[in-house]
Structures are given as C-alpha cells and as structure tokens.
Amino acid sequence: DVKVTQSSRYLVKRTGEKVFLECVQDMDHENMFWYRQDPGLGLRLIYFSYDVKMKEKGDIPEGYSVSREKKERFSLILESASTNQTSMYLCASSNGRRRTEAFFGQGTRLTVV
Amino acid sequence: GNSVTQMEGPVTLSEEAFLTINCTYTATGYPSLFWYVQYPGEGLQLLLKATKADDKGSNKGFEATYRKETTSFHLEKGSVQVSDSAVYFCALSEMNYGGATNKLIFGTGTLLAVQP
Numbered sequence: 001d002v003k004v005t006q007s008s009r010y011l012v013k014r015t016g017e018k019v020f021l022e023c024v025q026d027m028d029h030e031n032m033f034w035y036r037q038d039p040g041l042g043l044r045l046i047y048f049s050y051d052v053k054m055k056e057k058g059d060i061p062e063g064y065s066v067s068r069e070k071k072e073r074f075s076l077i078l079e080s081a082s083t084n085q086t087s088m089y090l091c092a093s094s095n096g097r098r099r100t101e102a103f104f105g106q107g108t109r110l111t112v113v
Numbered sequence: 114g115n116s117v118t119q120m121e122g123p124v125t126l127s128e129e130a131f132l133t134i135n136c137t138y139t140a141t142g143y144p145s146l147f148w149y150v151q152y153p154g155e156g157l158q159l160l161l162k163a164t165k166a167d168d169k170g171s172n173k174g175f176e177a178t179y180r181k182e183t184t185s186f187h188l189e190k191g192s193v194q195v196s197d198s199a200v201y202f203c204a205l206s207e208m209n210y211g212g213a214t215n216k217l218i219f220g221t222g223t224l225l226a227v228q229p
Contacts, residue, residue: 101145101162
C-alpha cells in the first residue's frame with residue numbers, strides 16, 4: 001500500500017524557533033509537495049520538488065525553505081517561526097511521468113506560540 | 114492562471130438525501146480532474162478522478178463527469194450516509210510540460226454534514 005509519512009501529527013513551537021517538518025514516501029515518486037491548509041483558504045502550495053535537489057516555489061513560499069537530498073524525503077523548514085505560520089501542513093507525492101493523483105500524508109498540525 | 118472554484122459550505126443534509134457539490138475550473142490545455150475527501154483529523158484521500166473529457170469517475174457511490182463544454186466536474190451521490198460527513202476538495206492537475214511536474218490546484222473545500 002502506498003504511503004506518505006509525516007514525522008509529527010502535532011507540534012508546538014515558540015516564535016523565532018527553526019522548525020523542521022519531515023516527509024517520507026515509499027512509492028519512488030519524482031514529485032513531492034508541501035501544502036498549507038487554512039480554514040476558508042483551502043490548500044495552498046508552498047514548495048514542490050520534481051527531482052532530488054530540485055525545488056520550485058509555490059504560491060506562498062515566503063518564510064519557508066525546503067530540502068530534498070534523497071528522492072524519498074522532502075523537508076519543509078521554517079527558518080524563524082512566527083504565529084501566522086500556525087496551520088495544518090500537508091505533504092504529498094506523485095508520479096512525475098503521468099498526470100496521476102497525488103498521495104497525501106496525515107498532516108502536521110503546527111502551533112507557534 | 115489555472116484555478117478551481119467550488120461551492121461554499123457547509124452543506125447540511127439528512128441521511129439518504131441526494132448530494133451535489135458544484136465544481137468549475139479554469140485551465141489551459143486538458144487537465145486531469147480529481148475529488149479528494151478529508152475526514153476529521155486526517156489527511157486527504159483520493160475519492161475519484163477523470164483524465165479526459167466525458168470521463169466519469171466513480172467510487173463509494175460518488176460520481177463526477179468531466180464536462181469540458183461547461184468546464185465543470187460536479188460531485189454527486191444518490192443517497193448520503195452519516196459516514197460521508199467530511200470536507201470535499203475539487204482539484205485539477207496542472208501539467209508543466211517542461212518540467213513534467215503535475216501540480217495540483219485545489220478549490221477551497223466544501224464541508225458536508227449529514228444528519229441521521
């Protein structure tokens with residue numbers, strides 16, 4: 001069964017902290033994505049990666065960076081967490097060669113205090 | 114740019130009622146279309162998909178038909194159950210031919226609440 005695993009379900013961090021959200025997929029997918037989900041705004045794309053060490057900005061990249069050193073792992077980094085980054089973060093992966101669906105992780109609920 | 118518009122919720126129905134959640138899209142080319150469902154406290158799961166015009170996706174009693182002439186992909190179910198209560202997202206797959214990425218563009222989601 002396909003699987004996308006996010007390292008934490010819930011996180012509480014302090015303002016100014018550096019925060020790492022980790023995502024691992026076991027499907028050998030080329031594409032990986034980080035989305036942010038907020039009420040009334042749906043899912044907004046933060047960053048995506050279509051290959052190892054390759055990344056592109058999504059719609060709301062400000063305040064975030066990403067790392068993809070291995071094909072199966074895609075990390076989202078909040079360089080200096082702020083309260084407006086309190087949100088649900090969703091990781092996803094998809095096959096890069098076809099217009100197939102994306103598979104999602106369970107999500108990480110991040111609270112910045 | 115490409116976009117997805119879906120009806121705002123919440124949608125509240127009684128068990129066994131008929132469900133329609135409207136979704137329209139704006140896209141260049143021929144995107145694939147998807148409906149995802151999110152149950153409370155969980156991530157998104159694919160509910161159904163359609164990859165070309167006039168395709169009908171179906172799963173668990175839900176159906177949606179890819180209508181290119183009206184740029185729509187409305188979700189329907191003939192008889193909803195309490196267990197269908199969730200948030201439903203319409204999405205399109207945007208193909209970047211240069212990079213071969215297939216970004217998903219999502220609507221804002223529609224909360225469905227089914228009462229016994």
